Amino acid sequence: MTDVAEAGRTPRAEQTRVAITEAALELFRERGYEAATMRAIAERAGVSTGNAYYYFSSKEELIQEFYVRNHARHLAACRDVLAAEADLSARLRGTVRALIDVSAPYHAFAATFYKHAAEPASPLSPFSAQSSPVRDAAIATYREVVEGSSARIGPDLRDRLPELLWLYSMGIILYWVHDTSPGCARTYRLIDMTVPIAGRLVAAARIPVLRATARDITAILDELRG
Amino acid sequence: MTDVAEAGRTPRAEQTRVAITEAALELFRERGYEAATMRAIAERAGVSTGNAYYYFSSKEELIQEFYVRNHARHLAACRDVLAAEADLSARLRGTVRALIDVSAPYHAFAATFYKHAAEPASPLSPFSAQSSPVRDAAIATYREVVEGSSARIGPDLRDRLPELLWLYSMGIILYWVHDTSPGCARTYRLIDMTVPIAGRLVAAARIPVLRATARDITAILDELRG
DNA sequence: GAGCAAACTTGAACATGTTCAAGATTGTTT
DNA sequence: AAACAATCTTGAACATGTTCAAGTTTGCTC
Numbered sequence: 135m136t137d138v139a140e141a142g143r144t145p146r147a148e149q150t151r152v153a154i155t156e157a158a159l160e161l162f163r164e165r166g167y168e169a170a171t172m173r174a175i176a177e178r179a180g181v182s183t184g185n186a187y188y189y190f191s192s193k194e195e196l197i198q199e200f201y202v203r204n205h206a207r208h209l210a211a212c213r214d215v216l217a218a219e220a221d222l223s224a225r226l227r228g229t230v231r232a233l234i235d236v237s238a239p240y241h242a243f244a245a246t247f248y249k250h251a252a253e254p255a256s257p258l259s260p261f262s263a264q265s266s267p268v269r270d271a272a273i274a275t276y277r278e279v280v281e282g283s284s285a286r287i288g289p290d291l292r293d294r295l296p297e298l299l300w301l302y303s304m305g306i307i308l309y310w311v312h313d314t315s316p317g318c319a320r321t322y323r324l325i326d327m328t329v330p331i332a333g334r335l336v337a338a339a340r341i342p343v344l345r346a347t348a349r350d351i352t353a354i355l356d357e358l359r360g
Numbered sequence: 361m362t363d364v365a366e367a368g369r370t371p372r373a374e375q376t377r378v379a380i381t382e383a384a385l386e387l388f389r390e391r392g393y394e395a396a397t398m399r400a401i402a403e404r405a406g407v408s409t410g411n412a413y414y415y416f417s418s419k420e421e422l423i424q425e426f427y428v429r430n431h432a433r434h435l436a437a438c439r440d441v442l443a444a445e446a447d448l449s450a451r452l453r454g455t456v457r458a459l460i461d462v463s464a465p466y467h468a469f470a471a472t473f474y475k476h477a478a479e480p481a482s483p484l485s486p487f488s489a490q491s492s493p494v495r496d497a498a499i500a501t502y503r504e505v506v507e508g509s510s511a512r513i514g515p516d517l518r519d520r521l522p523e524l525l526w527l528y529s530m531g532i533i534l535y536w537v538h539d540t541s542p543g544c545a546r547t548y549r550l551i552d553m554t555v556p557i558a559g560r561l562v563a564a565a566r567i568p569v570l571r572a573t574a575r576d577i578t579a580i581l582d583e584l585r586g
Numbered sequence: 587g588a589g590c591a592a593a594c595t596t597g598a599a600c601a602t603g604t605t606c607a608a609g610a611t612t613g614t615t616t
Numbered sequence: 617a618a619a620c621a622a623t624c625t626t627g628a629a630c631a632t633g634t635t636c637a638a639g640t641t642t643g644c645t646c
Contacts, residue, residue, distance in 0.1 A: 143622090143623070143624095144612075144613090144623065144624075146611085146612085146623090146624075147623075147624070150624080150625090168602095171601080171602060171603085172602075172603060172604085173601090173602075173603095181625075181626090182625060182626045182627065183603095183604090183626085183627075184604090184605080184606080184625070184626060184627070184628095185624080185625055185626070187603090187604065187605075188623095188624070188625075191604095192603080192604080193602095193603065193604090245479075245481060248478060248479060249475045249476060249478050249479035249482065250475060251478075252474060252475050252477075252478030252479075253471075253474060253475035253478075254471050254474060254537050254538045255471060256475065259538075261538055309584070312485075312487055320583065323583055324580065324583055324584070327576060327579065327580050327583060328580060330576070331573060331576055331577065334573060347557060347560060350553065350556070350557055351557065353553065354550065354553050354554060357546065357549055357550055357553060358535070358550070369592090369593070369594095370593065370594080370642075370643090372593090372594075372641085372642080373593075373594070376594080376595090394632095397631080397632060397633085398632075398633060398634085399631095399632075399633095407595075407596090408595060408596045408597065409596085409597075409633095409634090410595070410596060410597070410598095410634090410635080410636080411594080411595055411596070413633090413634065413635075414593095414594070414595075417634095418633080418634080419632095419633065419634090
């Protein structure tokens, strides 16, 4: 926490912070991450270059705003399907497709900044401490996917499934970032092909033969979490 | 292909290229990726800064050398286990553990350059065209893991399994890069926990009930490949 | 070996992310 | 309202990846 609190300590500070954020997100979309220089962002925001660093300790930190807003759009986009569907596979499919839907306008941008999110030490990493609020919010969404479904799931798997599904969505995002097919059609097809398997695996976890494997997988999740 | 062919067109060129490569890998290990500046690399190699760019079109391209050498070390490290073991799980476990073994000295370095490998457009991406020689070599290693085993595998799965196992090893690497546990013990535990599941899934693919799922998964691989 | 083209090398110059000492503004205390 | 501290802002300066026009070396042809 080297930077200023998000609320802003002064009305003017809040105003400046918002101006910088808006300018950054505009330029990111217009030019991509690298080409949106800090000088250009500051200029469009009407402040000096150094001033941007008073509010954001690095250029990467400007992307956290993108994360927050994108998750909000995702929530809105999957509300309908989560209200209407009861089948687990249908709920998962709708939720993940909604994620790709709302992210689509930022596909080019995502390809240019993704490298910064992949760095382990980066605050942009989906596994980083700085990302945990938005990560927890995302996992909560998948908890709703599970809880609101009619699927019969053992209590232990039920606990871990939201996290597993979030990991699954991260994998889809990983593919999406690399996907150059028109309209990212391949990503949608990948979703449609993998979701039924996930659904079948969840169902199979109740079969005695696979019960042990299911337990192993939840144990691995505990391992992953540390 | 904007740069000079790898063999070098002149003895002197070859000598310079090697000097730059050696200096780069040394400095990468000593200081990490960011801190090993192109000026420092050129200086240690005894050439000018601009000369490094005559041989490598970017700093990132210097890492391809690391890939090649690391794969060679990996091959040597898993030769014994592949010669001795017949059980598929044991072969896979030994091969992936060997990958982590040989990569261990570069763990700190990997964390500092990993971001550049994650960028979709980067030639360092494991999915990029530039990486395909070393990727194909890696997949060939997992083909040997499969072919040399006593496991009974249907012909269709047998074809795709090497690629699947390579993807699996990429997932392990992804975890390893983020792993901060002493000696990366967590990564080894993750391998030990996941390998039996992979083995069990391969065996289960022969059960009629799961035959369809196995077919789906191979179809997905075709989708992934495009 | 003189001439020449290709291969190779140089170092200054440029753009960008980031830092920082100094200045300007704002709110509070006396 | 004067003094003062906290907050906010500035723009020059620095380090680094990268480019490029110009120079040097090498090997080949006649």
